[in-house]
Amino acid sequence: MSNPYDGLADAGEEKHWAFGTGFTAALSDVDRVVPSSVDRDDLVAYCLMLGDDALVYSQRLAEWCSRAPELEEDVALANIALDLLGQARLLLTRAGEVEGAGRDEDALAYLRDERGFRNVRLVEIDCGPGEGGDFAATIARLLVFSAWRLALFQRLTESVDPVLAAVAAKGVKELAYHRDHAAQWTLRLAGGTAYSRERVIAGLARVWPYVDELFTPHPVETRLAAAVDPATLRSEVDGVLDTVFDAAGLERPDVEQIAPVAGKAGRDGVHTEAMGYLLAEMQHVARSMPGALW
Amino acid sequence: MSGSSWPLYEVFVRGKRGLNHVHVGSLHAPDDEMALRNARDLYTRRNEGVSIWVVRASAITASSPDEKDPFFAPSGDKVYRHPTFYDIPEDVPHL
Known part of the structure; x- marks a missing residue:
């Protein structure tokens, strides 16, 4: 064998890649017609x-790229960010095509203002790596988010x-890994040194105020036939998190929840102060140079 | 970065139709379980594999380059150890 990676290629598959073959296009064979029972606007x-x-969470995780505490963890967080970016692309593309107003995934990602974003506030808060950033808080958020999103998907x-069913089927495998990664780190931080344990406890307390919002349904989530009502996920997610906490010898944080603003939260386009800074960084190149390609 | 504080692992990956695990590189990890996960993230992100082995580099006993001649040179002139004097049927794979 001239190239040691030949042993990793499929027989008869494309050989122009150094290694790794047999890629598939996500959702290429899915029926994209909206069922008649589904309200298009919803x-x-x-x-x-x-x-x-x-x-938004992908953007937050990507901020760790080149700044994670270890090279291996750097790649792990970037992989997770890329998985989520892939989910975002499929979902924004679906939103654009059903809307029928000519907006594609890029228009939706880069040209909406803060009030147009419908994400939960948990994903936008700043857990680092910048000033005040913390790896343990990053892991705590990943644990909560991936446990919740896995149950949802x-x-x-x-x-x-x-299309939603196919996005979910693809995402379940990715999210199961994200949750495992976060759980593994939670166990190690909690069982490491007194200092690492203190940090993971503080990290959980930092993200916990945004947990109730994950299970608070927006009217769209309750009435849309194709949706999952997040309120129905609470006991399952609590059970998963309690299993991790038990194994790590941690208590579920007892902290006050961040209230909605005049009854509105992330799903209504009402965000925290961190969101504007995040969008400025994410969108400024696309807005400064509209239509630019490279 | 303080990767040197974690032990070094060697990573072996078996491709989808590969017959054996191939050494693809190394990484640092705090323990065996995390080494396996790091290997997944570092060495199978382009759809390379279906199975991973990781082993602590310190657990590998390797031949020394200084011993290259006594180890390997004596087999260089013993062509009779190869089955080149047999007729190999066309339909026998992986021989």
């Missing part, structure tokens, strides 16, 4: 909600919208 809003959760695989 479906657009729902795809934006789930898509924005992934897009497992239900969503049964959605009457075939």
Whole structure:
């Protein structure tokens, strides 16, 4: 064998890659017709909600790129960010095509203002790596978010919208890994040194105020036939988190929840102060140079 | 970065139709379980594999370059150890 990686290639597969073959295009064989039982406007809003959760959180995780505490962890967080970016692309594309106003995934990601974003506030808060940033808080958020989103996507695989069901089926495998990664780190930080334990406890307390919002349904999530009502996920997610906490010898944080603003929260486009800074960084190149390609 | 504080692991990956695990590189990890996960993230992100082995580099006993000649040179002139004097049927794979 001239190239040691030949042993990793499929027989008869493309050889122009150094290694790794047999790629498939996500959702290429899925029926994209909206079922008659599904309200189109609500479906657009729902795809934006789930898509924005992934897009904004992906942006936050990508901030760790080149700044994680270890090289290996750097790649792990970037992989997770890329998985979520892939989910965001599929969901924003679906929102754009059902809306029918000519907006594609890029227009939705880069040209909406803060009030147009429908993500939960948990994903937008700043856990680092910048000033005040903390790896343990990053892991705590990943644990909560991926446990919640995995439970949601497992239900969503049964959605009457075939595209949502397919996005969910693809995402379940990714999210199961994200949750495992976060759980593994939670165990190690909690069981490491007194200092690492203190940090993970503080990290959980930092993200916990945004947990109730994950299970508070927006009217779209309750009435859309293709959606999952997040209120139905609470006991399952609590059970998963309690299992991790038990194994790590941690208590579930007892902290006050961040209230909605005049009854409105992330799903209504009402965000925290951190959101504007995040969008400025994420959107400024696309807005400064519209239509630029490279 | 303080990767040197974690032990070094060697990573072996088996491709989808590969017959054996191939050494693809190394990484640092705090323990065996995390090494496996780091290997997944570092070495299978382009759809390379279906199975991973990780082993602590310190657990590998390797031949020394200084011993290259006594180890390997004596087999260089023993062509009779190869089955080149047999007729190999066309339909026998992986021989």
